[in-house]
Amino acid sequence: MAKPVLPLAPIDRLVRNAGAGRVSAEASNALRNILETVATKIGKVAVDFARHAKRKTVVEDDIKLAYDQWKR
Amino acid sequence: MAKPVLPLAPIDRLVRNAGAGRVSAEASNALRNILETVATKIGKVAVDFARHAKRKTVVEDDIKLAYDQWKR
Numbered sequence: 001m002a003k004p005v006l007p008l009a010p011i012d013r014l015v016r017n018a019g020a021g022r023v024s025a026e027a028s029n030a031l032r033n034i035l036e037t038v039a040t041k042i043g044k045v046a047v048d049f050a051r052h053a054k055r056k057t058v059v060e061d062d063i064k065l066a067y068d069q070w071k072r
Numbered sequence: 073m074a075k076p077v078l079p080l081a082p083i084d085r086l087v088r089n090a091g092a093g094r095v096s097a098e099a100s101n102a103l104r105n106i107l108e109t110v111a112t113k114i115g116k117v118a119v120d121f122a123r124h125a126k127r128k129t130v131v132e133d134d135i136k137l138a139y140d141q142w143k144r
Contacts, residue, residue: 018119020122020129022130024129024132027130027134039090039103047090057094058094
């Protein structure tokens with residue numbers, strides 16, 4: 001995994017919003033790695049879809065289609 | 073979807089690292105919504121697993137087990 005780019009505090013916040021009393025630093029870090037992996041997978045597929053449509057810009061529909069493909 | 077908590081700039085960065093020339097603001101925003109949905113789903117399951125183990129603190133193994141359950 002490359003150097004993380006997502007900040008840890010909002011990830012901790014999301015888990016506490018999901019009902020956690022406390023969240024260990026290692027737990028937030030593990031979720032950050034998972035989210036960055038998911039974002040990268042969706043991003044790569046979205047880039048392929050943009051190229052397929054002869055665009056250099058990744059647009060919302062590329063992301064949504066990539067997520068739909070990935071989650072099934 | 074509640075008020076977003078993840079910042080947009082690092083999400084844009086992840087998509088560019090995945091090979092995008094440009095990423096529209098709407099695309100980054102759509103990916104943020106997806107990541108917050110995924111984080112909340114994993115977070116809720118992790119909270120259940122922590123309770124099941126009679127802990128109030130969500131730890132790394134709760135997150136990892138929740139992700140393994142969710143992605144299959």
